[in-house]
Amino acid sequence: MRIPFARLRTDGAARRLFNAVLLALCAVAALPASAQAGPIRILALGDSLTAGFGLDPADGFVPQLQAALRGQGFDVTVLNGGVSGDTSAGGLDRLDWALADKPDLVLVELGANDMLRGVDPASTRANLDKILARLGQEKLPTLLAGMRAAPNLGPDYAKAFDPIFPDLAKAHGVALYPFFLDGVAMVAALNQADGMHPNPAGVKLIVERITPAVVDLIRLSGLDRAG
Incomplete structure (x- = not known):
């Protein structure tokens, strides 16, 4: 009228x-476009641990994380930005492509393949630094998932590699989940036959442990759309 x-x-x-x-x-x-309508879009940028290598689609990290968050009442879509075998350099190279999906929040899980290949930690640090800087420019809330060097690489490598993640999280002011494979690494019952990739039970434990950190970031970023 x-x-x-x-x-x-x-x-x-x-x-x-x-x-x-x-x-x-x-x-x-x-209001930001993300706050007006539609689910929270979470990009999981990573390697085979994110991609769900060796698992049925429903058993991978991305679908399990999405189910866990929805189970807590959050309207989310978790985007699978995992590429098996990818290094931090590969993640950096495809970052523009991954961001084309217009995520509201990003989880970065990279570095395991750098470590397994013995890549110079300085190179890994530089690549992750650039990734986090770009996400900062885009004002995207970010959770950085840490990785630890395998014992067989020796103490010198671990001394250079392990601090990369807490150092960069502090430098860029992003949230840190200290070790992506916490509780799962080197536990035979929670890994596939290769001893490196988690089985469905291993992924379930990873998701149980990392979900509170994702929830905290959603809420701190003002993206909370829990029912």
Whole structure:
């Protein structure tokens, strides 16, 4: 129903209604696009641990994390940005492509293949630094998942590799999950036959342990759409 402007000047109730509607429309327009409609889009940028190597689709990290978050009432879609065999350099190279999916939040899980291949930790640090810098430019809330060097690589390698993740998380002001494979690494019952990739039970434990960190970041970032 159209309300003539001349009438608004004399009809106090109509004027108040008009002003209330106008303010509400302005408030909605001022919200970020992610807050107006649709699920929270979480990009899991990683390697085979994210991609779900050797697992049925429903058993991988991405679908299990999505199910866990939805089970807590969050309207989320977790995007699988995992590529088996990928290094931090590979993750950096495809970052633009991954961000084309317009995520609201990013989980970075890279570095395991760098470590397994004995890549110079300085190179891994530089690549992850660039990834986090770009995500910062995009103002994307980020959770960095840490990795630890295998014992057979020796103490010198571990001394250079392990601090990469806490150092960069602090430098870029992003959330840190200290060790992606916490509770799963080197536990035969939780890994596939290769001893490196978690089986469905191993992924379940990873998801149980990392989900609170993801939930915290969702809430701290103002993306909370729990029902």
